[in-house]
Amino acid sequence: MSGSENTVLDAVKGFFMHNGLFLLLGTLAFAGILWLYIMNKKGKVQTKIEPVKLTKIIKGSIIGITCIMLVCNVVTATTIYNDLGIKDYQESLNKESDLYDNYYVDAKTANIQFPEKKKNLIYIICESMEMTYTDKKNGGGFKENLIPELTKLAQENTDFTSKDDNQLNGGLTPGNTTWTIAGIAAQSMGIPLNIGNSEYNRNFEEQSQFLPSVKSLGDILKEEGYHNYFMCGSDGAFAGRKNYYEQHGDYKVLDYHQAIKDGIIDKDYYEWWGYEDDKLFKYAEKELGEISKQDEPFNFTMLTV
Structure with missing residues (x-):
């Protein structure tokens, strides 16, 4: 989780900022009832209500509040479970498939041929981007198209839409391919990140080998004389991305820290x-201007956020 420390703190801080008033009022109300209960037990609170009856009222209030909180939590959890399709997602992780038995091609044994004049590759990975962001007319989930330019690009070029359908369907993602590093590995290795070892999954850092027996796109291009680059607007170490790209293709990693060194952002800038992304694209344009002057072919991969 290197590189995510600030984000975790921001999430915690954001929760208290948005819910501070409710948390304060709820805490004060609960503390007041608790105080009244304790004072009543000690006989220090004088009320017109009989002590036994007051004790019952206070206990009932505490039990009632607790029950309301539990019911709210159960309703919220059930709603989230259903609306987000968590059950379907969990089932998809354990679903057996013959996809790889029938279609997987091992890059180590495949006969991959390059043209005499090799083409450069600019590869843009869009974090959390999906067809849902377009309008319903085009197969999305919104009244207004939030990604009109990307919709146009998809319609004019190759995408996952079937030939007899004019809507943008998008691709189906198998299990273990849907979070950042899993998506990166799946796209450039052709396999899901299904390690089955939680300790290994937590330590995609410099000291660990990242799927050393699998040949990736970066490995193939490096063998063909390509210079590989990876650019992102965050700490490259997060989720083992830097580790992956450096081990598979000897990529030059241009991350948040490198952007500071190159004067793209100030040393204390953090958003x-x-x-x-607007700064990321300007940085990419600047770097590509220099990279394109080289004689050797290049692969420039960048990840938006």
Whole structure:
């Protein structure tokens, strides 16, 4: 989880900022009832209500509040479970498939041929981007199209839409391919990040080998004389991304820290996860201007946020 420390703190801080008033009022009300109960037990509170009856009222209030909180939590959890399709997601993780038995091609044994004049590759990975953001007319989930330019690009080029359908369906993602590093590995290795070892999953850091027996896109391109680059607007170490790209293709990693060194952002600049995509694209344009002057072919991979 290296590189995510600030984000975790921001999430905790944000929760208290948004819910501070309710938390304060609830705590004061609960503390007041508790105080009244204790004082009553000690006989220090004089009320017109009989002590035994007051004790019952206070106990009932505490039990009532606790029950209301439990019911709210259960209702919220059930709603989230159903609305987010968690059951379907969990089932998909354990679903057996013959997809890889029938279609997987091992890059180590495949006969991959390059043209004599090799083409450069600019590969943009869009974090958390999906067809849902387009409008319903085009197969999305919104009244207004939130990604009109990407919709146009998809319609004019190759995408996952079937030939007899004019709507953008998007691709189906198998289990263990849907979080950042799993998506990166799946896209550039052709396999899910299904390690089955929680300790290994937590330590995709410099000291661990990242799927050393699998040949990736970066490995293939490096063998063909390509210079590989990876750019992102956050700490490259997060989720083992830096580790992955350096081990598979000897990528030059241009992350948040490198952007500071290159003068793209000030040393104390930090916005949410690192820095915004508009700055990232300007940084990419600047770097590509220099990289493209080289004689050797290049692969420039970048990850938006």
